[in-house]
Amino acid sequence: MLKSYKNTVTERFLRYVQIDTQSDPDSSAQPSTEKQKDLSRVLVDELFAMGISDAELDEYGYVYATIPATSEKIVPVICFCSHVDTSPDCSGKEVKPIIHHNYQGQDLVLPDDHSQIIRCAEHPDLPAQIGNDIITASGKTLLGADNKAGVAEIMDAAYYLMTHPEIQHGKVRILFTPDEEIGRGTAKVDLEKLGADFGYTIDGETLGSLEDETFSADGVVIKITGVSQHPGFAKGKMESALKIAAEIVANLPKETLSPETTEGKEGFIHPVGISGAVEEASVSFIIRDFTEEKLHEHETFLKSIMEKVLEDYPNSKAIFEVHEQYRNMKEILDQYPHVTAYALEAIERAGIPAKQMSIRGGTDGSRLSFMGLPCPNIFAGEHAFHGKHEWVSVQDMEKAVETIVNLCCIWEEKA
Known part of the structure; x- marks a missing residue:
């Protein structure tokens, strides 16, 4: 033509x-x-x-x-x-x-x-x-x-x-x-x-x-509240929100569920930002897969990692927020x-x-x-x-x- x-x-x-x-x-x-x-x-x-x-x-x-x-x-x-x-x-x-x-x-x-x-x-x-x-x-x-x-x-x-x-x-x-x-x-x-x-x-x-x-897409933000103390007198008291955030990221799977290890129809959990200090910190993630059911599975898994890490920090807490992005x-x-x-x-x-x-x-x-x-x-x-x-x-x-x-x-x- x-x-x-x-x-x-x-x-x-x-x-x-x-x-x-x-x-x-x-x-x-x-x-x-x-x-x-x-x-x-x-x-x-x-x-x-x-x-x-x-x-x-x-x-x-x-x-x-x-x-x-x-x-x-x-x-x-x-x-x-x-x-x-x-x-x-x-x-x-x-x-x-x-x-x-x-x-x-x-x-x-x-x-x-x-x-x-x-x-x-x-x-x-x-x-x-x-x-x-x-x-x-x-x-x-x-x-x-x-x-x-x-x-x-x-x-x-x-x-x-x-x-x-x-x-x-x-x-x-x-x-x-x-x-x-x-x-x-x-x-x-x-x-x-x-x-x-x-x-x-x-x-x-x-x-x-x-x-x-x-992909279907969600964003997740984990907001952590730790326990701040003077570092010179912190033994047995301080619970660093920043370290909790880092531990959550470190506990993500190394061989699966990440952009660098997936292809085709495989989804992932991807940390895209971490910020904060001892008392408060947050970690941002993007969650991707081709079905909403799989998205929810990934979010449940990520939440379970957060909860497992928090078991070692009895005086700290975290909020798990999910934001729909697109479908x-x-x-x-x-x-x-x-x-x-x-x-x-x-x-x-x-x-x-x-x-x-x-x-x-x-x-x-x-x-x-x-x-x-x-x-x-x-x-x-x-x-x-x-x-x-x-x-x-x-x-x-x-x-x-x-x-x-x-x-x-x-x-x-x-x-």
């Missing part, structure tokens, strides 16, 4: 990644950083330039826009969504994207830090990229393909549809979100204003992948099998094998699905995200654009 079309996705992507949009988990603002809006304003201007008349950036950092219908049929309104922020885990300032043309399987030594080497043997999807053009950062920052590849792909697909009115499709809504990387990507989204029936996030990894299942979107998507089926067909029409997969993580689509917008996740081509070895291929991005356009056509055909 797009064979004679000169894609704009790469040119857009190279520009977008040079705009610093890192989010900040320690900020209570919405969006967490104002600089995210720097890219969002560019997107609104570009949407207007391609003829989309209702593009807007709201006060919370969300971009909404409409590609008008060209079909006279009554077609469900679909939405394509990506996030503009990049991870706080690695700098996104002054990104210098580099295109490695006609990749031939070699290790990629990044020029601004020769110790940063993207080794073919360590990246399972790289061998499939022989002959393609690989984009990386220069070695000092992340690239930002997560999720500016998805943003650029949606923008290019929008441009294609706006310049090819002969393509029959229903009304399409575009949504760009802030703060996805810190778990707040849907915090202030207005689904009534969005007005979509079904959605797709463009935020996946491997070419041809469609993710319709995510496996498959619970919702299984009620709307055509949403996933159409995406798989769209991928196949782009000439690539479709792979239905689970993701060991969450997306905006997880929350959107439970908010009333069933929303699986389509590949964007991003790899090794959140670090300096992040990469994406030009050809994979172009296939993502074609998949988006195909999806618009399929929804119209099936209406």
Whole structure:
């Protein structure tokens, strides 16, 4: 369908990644950083330039826009969504994207830090990229393909549809979100204003992948109250809350139930923060698995570790708090099998094998699905995200654009 079309996705992507949009988990603002809006304003201007008349950036950092219908049929309104922020885990300032043309399987030594080497043997999807053009950062920052590849792909697909009115499709809504990387990507989204029936996030990894299942996720905080005494006179009296916290972490299993020892459908208990002093301390955890039942099992197990440790500290106490974060979107998507089926067909029409997969993580689509917008996740081509070895291929991005356009056509055909 797009064979004679000169894609704009790469040119857009190279520009977008040079705009610093890192989010900040320690900020209570919405969006967490104002600089995210720097890219969002560019997107609104570009949407207007391609003829989309209702593009807007709201006060919370969300971009909404409409590609008008060209079909006279009554077609469900679909939405394509990506996030503009990049991870706080690695700098996104002054990104210098580099295109490695006609990749031939070699290790990629990044020029601004020769110790940063993207080794073919360590990246399972790289061998499939022989002959393609690989984009990386220069070695000092992340690239930002997560999720500016998805943003650029949606923008290019929008441009294609706006310049090819002969393509029959229903009304399409575009949504760009802030703060996805810190778990707040849907915090202030207005689904009534969005007005979509079904959605797709463009935020996946491997070419041809469609993710319709995510982790279910909870957060746990253990708040410990110990017994403080002057250390010179503490024998038999002091019970250090900080040491209790450390003991709880030390008693977690070494060979199972951790991110570094699990894969596939295995869940985990992961300590992500510890703070405090002798009298009071706290430990934060994230709990992940694919079913709510398994989540509760992990939480019960963690609580039992806490209670066992406290047996040795009779004058101390602890509070075990569980905070729901998100749930496996498959619970919702299984009620709307055509949403996933159409995406798989769209991928196949782009000439690539479709792979239905689970993701060991969450997306905006997880929350959107439970908010009333069933929303699986389509590949964007991003790899090794959140670090300096992040990469994406030009050809994979172009296939993502074609998949988006195909999806618009399929929804119209099936209406």
